[in-house]
Amino acid sequence: MNSADVQTTLTYVREPTSELAIYNYRPGPDDPDLSGQYEEPDYLEYPVEIKDIRGHEQRFSLEDAGLQVISHVSAIDDYYDDKKVRGIYMPEMEALVKRVTGALRVHAFDYNVRCQAYSEQKVHMARMPVRFVHNDYTDTSGPQRVRDLMGDESEALLKTRFAVINVWKPIVGPVQRTPLAVCDARSLEPGDLIDTSLLYRDRIGQIQLASHRPGHRWYYLSNMRADEALLLKCFDSARDGRARFTAHTAFDFVDTPADASDRQSIEVRTLAFF
Template structure:
């Protein structure tokens, strides 16, 4: 395909600022869905459910990145230039980058306290499965927390303070940033939380050697509204809400997934990104 033909194909796919792509939703499960994060016992599958792929329309926010908000849609796009560039020094990430991001979240949400509890760097290796030590983009629609695991995060990380903190508003927010840009390979699609229907979110166990965590898998629903920000740069961040204790008037969860953009050039560099996960207290 020559350059002109490619351009016309891209225009057709992106007509009206929309790209159509296949996303992996949860299929039928044998009991409560579960995924092992280590090699399971003999005869036990890594997952007891399959994927249910559906082609969906994913609207590009590039024309108006400020159109989405944490309260209304459950996600937001912010401009923020970090002093960190390569994200190769763990001490610098946990020190200076955590501090930068805490300040960003305070400003964006009005929170009186922010506690960042971990981060993940993803540097895609084509053909590599996501696993400890070599984290890859997750091409399955999910939410990192649930109605149960969100509060449990507060108890796990903040101990004696947890009961008092849980009396106020608590959010779990992921801060997602490209390390290299523009992101052409494996961009992130995010669902407008206000378009979710009852039953779309499916509690799914994550099985570790010493404990079980819980996330949401997501069933496909044609009423869901999907978005992404094309060609993201390192000075752009996505805030993704993974839990909100407020029960009315807001989106409490923002499902998300990496996806294969049909317009991605074959020579696009593999995606590199970092996500921080934070407990956000008292936001207005």
Template sequence: MDQPTPPVPDRVRGTINYTVDNGIPPDYYFYEPDPSVTLNPPGTDLREVEIRNGWPEVDRFDLDREGFVLKPFPAGFGPFDDDAAIRSGFYPQVEDFVKRNTGARRVVIFDHTIRRRLPADLKVQTEVQRPAVLLVHSDYTVASGPQRVRDLLPEEADELLGRRVAFYNVWKSLYEVVEELPLAMCDATSQGDGDMLRMELKYRERTGEIYVMRHAPQHRWIYFPHMTADQALLFKTYDSETDGRARFVGHSAFEDPNTPPNARKRESIEVRTMAFF
């Protein structure tokens, strides 16, 4: 794909919110915990890093090497304010997109999130409407990936988990060019297993887990400035294979220092999928 216009710099300096590795799993509560609880929040290690423009290398990236690719995506769908329409009309496009770019024989879409600038107050957020996440994370762990398959497909889980399973997220703009809060990807070849920290997600009825990341100077960050609605990032958040390919990709929105004061507010959708091979 051609680079966007107007021209963008080869690299920027941006702040990435890493997590301190203090030997205790960081946690995030989706409710107000008891005042006696000692919190260990993620994202408190802010680092200014170089984030490279990925457009000059856009055709080189590989899902099993760097862990992400940017590909064309049809921009014809419109009713992103209608959850039922998203599931009936947009999900089939995403399923086809993931199959076409991964070679998976089957793709199951299990949720989506519309991301806009919203207050940090959890009371204002919903299951579908969330703010952009300014935290380096990957959505699943070695434990929560397989557990998600068991939760959603209990009758088939044993058979499905006997073969390769990979989770991919599809991220794209709803309607406009992305002019603020772009998504940065950490090249999986630059991150080590020890950089991933298990974070506990505390719900009233259960505890889930994802990965956040500790800082390492060798991390290589990539973004694609001025993405349009007919392009989508496809990136991996879990892979059952342990043969050296990318398994988890750290990613985060960030404040682009080149964002103009009158930039259009970012509106994007992120769809989470399971791919079976």
């Protein structure tokens, strides 16, 4: 066992008896009653080992494992400035994903910044780290994202291979609190990922939650720096044996240094067309 390998617990979902849904709003008296249509997730913690891939990054690729480590130094000087993120950083991510994957076209369409302290203080539009095992897209919501974003081109683009690839990067490093753990896509089996509706007042989205299985292989990159990034494949339309979905989650070290700063990270979602 590597000295930086981690014994911890991860949060999975209990096997549901009906369709799962997560409410992203508080239903009011005028909202439709969906309680009989959906089951809310029941989460359970399981002990896992998360192996450190530091020094072994080349063993993992998007096509095989669904994750890949890359180096990137950005020209942006403020990740909390929306105009700079959209004008500088997101175009950088389009070029990066295109270079790494060989995609003919890449469209960066969304981003999140995460920091627990900033989220609690309600500043910088920061969100909390997500502490349950999930994947961002499904066989339904992946193609729907293309239809939502690409307009009149969408049906033609859907006839080609496409993927949703996220680029996750620390804003400051090293990351010593709530790092990101990623499940090797090769260790997932059919049925491990459960399609789950995201209920908003005006629309319904869909992600995947994960049920626990001892064969899942978990990895992270220790002391991740601001010039390093993780590529995650959250959807691939190809069904030829390559990675299609990549489960991931934030996790807690048992022995996080008392003076460790809250993790600050940015994640950009891209559509890659081949």
